Amino acid sequence: MGSATPGADGLPAVRLTGITKRFGDLVANDGVDLDVGRGEVHALLGENGAGKTTLMRILYGLTSADAGAVEVDGRPVTIRSPKDAIAAGIGMVTQHFSLVRPMTVAENLALGRARGARLDLEAARRHAREASERYGIAVDPDARVGDLSVGEQQRVEILKALARDCRVLILDEPTAVLVPQEVDALFATLRRLIADGLAIVFISHKLGEVRAISHRVSVLRRGVLVGTAPGDTDEKELARMMVGRPTFGVSRPDPIAHAADEPAVLQVTGLSAAGAHGLPAVRDVSIAVRAGEIVGIAGVSGNGQTELVEVLTGMRRPTAGSATVGGTPIAGASPAAVMAAGLGRIPEDRHASLVLDLPVELNLVMERIADFTGPGGLDHAAIRRNAVELIARFRIKARPEDRVGTLSGGNIQKVLLARVLAREPRAIVIAQPTRGLDVGASEYVRGEILARRAAGAAILLVSEDLDELLTLSDRVVVLYEGRVVGEMPSEKADPERLGLLMAGREVAA
């Protein structure tokens, strides 16, 4: 997009000067300067832990800075709480929405403004409709928030901030939860808002999006502002600023030739399962994954991927159908039986798959405690040797005795990878392998997945990152409302066609 548009009086809408924040030994922000003009989308780019979110939490009053100043419209302000931030005209939409799900959109908007004990629902509904029209953000004031899609809920969050007369809007990784079509809708909304003179801070670590929407990009690395560049800066240049070195994407070697009658290592047949409220979540899904092959599952979150992975990992009983690994049935089996059949499991919720309060070395043996138990109890020497070896092999930045909960997201994922891949499973189910990881860690994880493919493992990959899915997978299967609605070699899958299938628009042959 074009260059920055400063305010009529030349003053930026918000200016941060010398923001410094320490957490113990860690410097999250080190003298960061940032300004955002009216009518500007200013992207904040950086790896995980670079300090983007900390900086914006300081601006929104969720965290207090150790040093530095904030100016809004040229006037210094003191922000001690979100209340102060809102009063100064700053709004923030986080990835985790603060909406009351059983209430309607109008009621949620009213909650943000309610004064006193009385609530005039008719006025609330009118306000919601007015705000919705004024900003061109289409939402039904009477819809229950719990019934809305994630993209719609995000719109309600944005409306909530706008309804409080915010002039600076902070969006923390707003696209992390959206499908491609919803991203386009969000960007259209943002363009309308900047046309109205709003200043927008857009936190992301996706280069493509940053270039698509922002006027300027500020890059943070380890708490330090590396630089501010125009929004149309070359992707490679931005990546270099972000990680301090050029990144090279992994690429998938040529597929291994398969005989037509070669049996699949991981065979899912007619599988159905119920979801959280007993409603069908997986419906009659059949997928075959052969040795040395990666099959990707595409789909918007909530279309049965989670439940499918839970069934395959032994954490949920299917209601119908079967799944086998090397001929051994695993559907409905216990996690221990699933592992014994040769399946390695790396689910999306890595925090819930490890015991965060126990050290790395114990988590690394958790799937096979019996192998590390001798007549005198646990063999601590063997456990330590195992940990030292895996930490070196998987380049985990941790000591064996560190509690897993103290590690960064990338290192937590590496602990899980190490635990699973060290057993050289012949089939692997892996979901959202790089979600929340920085570029370096993501590349590492993808490289490991491809290495297992080269070693002949059958891999079922679930990911919401389409670029990742298309890069890694030999074939892509699209899930919509729990059903397989499309399957194609990844060469023939372009993001647009996948996006349509994922949104349930087209039933492909």
Next chain:
Amino acid sequence: MSTPAPLPKVGSRGSALRSTIAASGSTLGLGLLAILVALILTSPVIIIAGASPIDAYANFFLVPLSSQFRLLEVLVAATPLILTGIAVAVAFRGGYWNIGAEGQLLLGAIAATGVGISIPADWPPIVVVPLMILAGALAGAAWALVPALLRTRLGIDEVVTTLLLNPVALLFVKALVQGPWRDPGGITESPPIVEAGHLPQLMDKSRLHLGFLLALVLLVIAWWVLSRTGIGLRIRAVGLAPHAARFAGIRVERTLLGVALASGAIAGIAGVSEVAGIQFRLTSGISAGYGYTGIVVAMLGGLSMPGVLLSALFLGDLRVGTNKAESALDIPSQIGAVVQGVILLCVVGLLAIRRWRISRSDRPADEAEPPAEDERHLENAPA
């Protein structure tokens, strides 16, 4: 990633308080601070009771340590507390919230008495004592079985069921001593148990008995199992993160059931120790709330076995001291229970504050953990 500070999740089993306790590992410093705060908070009660807090605390804590006889009495008072403390700590470490040690202790006492009054008087102690201990352990485990099955099979909260079985157990004791086991002498106590069932005294002129050594042995075993064995690792994993434990192939329900029964058995042995070491018969006052005090012992000791020993000795000291203070300062011995209760509240309060501060400020926002949702998959997971 950019997660806001975790919100406490309120649920039947996944409550913030319980996850705080399971992951507590409270330190000596935290325990001492809790005691100090509790003493300050209890001072007004002592002043109302008509004594100076300084005098009272000197009587509570220092006087019992002033002679060998009193010191040994502290060990006598600590014996049931070590046992119930182990019972509670083992259960809590596994994430099983056994509040029923009191009832399990009473059932152990009933079983020991049953053996002790019905066994032929000429059987040797080497047979009778182990038999009583075995019977008490089995009875304690049996009393723990129903709540444990309700929890592991039907997901019914064990806090309520174990707690509610405590008065039932006491009524059971009362029914026995007023009915079938009523002493022919007419008082509402059981007849005395056979001589061979008496736990041997460890020293002359002291009530200190074999139960104290038994408690220490069980303490060491519990420590070894929890920290040095595969079973212990499974128990800790289940207590800290049941979902992750299940995912790693650990049979969570079986582990919980085992922990619940072991906890009940150890509490039952506490009942055996009181019958066979102190009272030599069943009375309705056989337990002075030892099962409940075990919760304080376990929490104050940070659920660790060395901690359990230290806090049981401390609370044994307090128990002896409050009895002394009753005669010396004319203040009711119930003040001791008040101090104990306030200590428990202070430990839990300090743990919660510490946890809150960690989650709020000691971690950069980018690394904040997602809200704990440890048990959201339990309902659909294979048993």
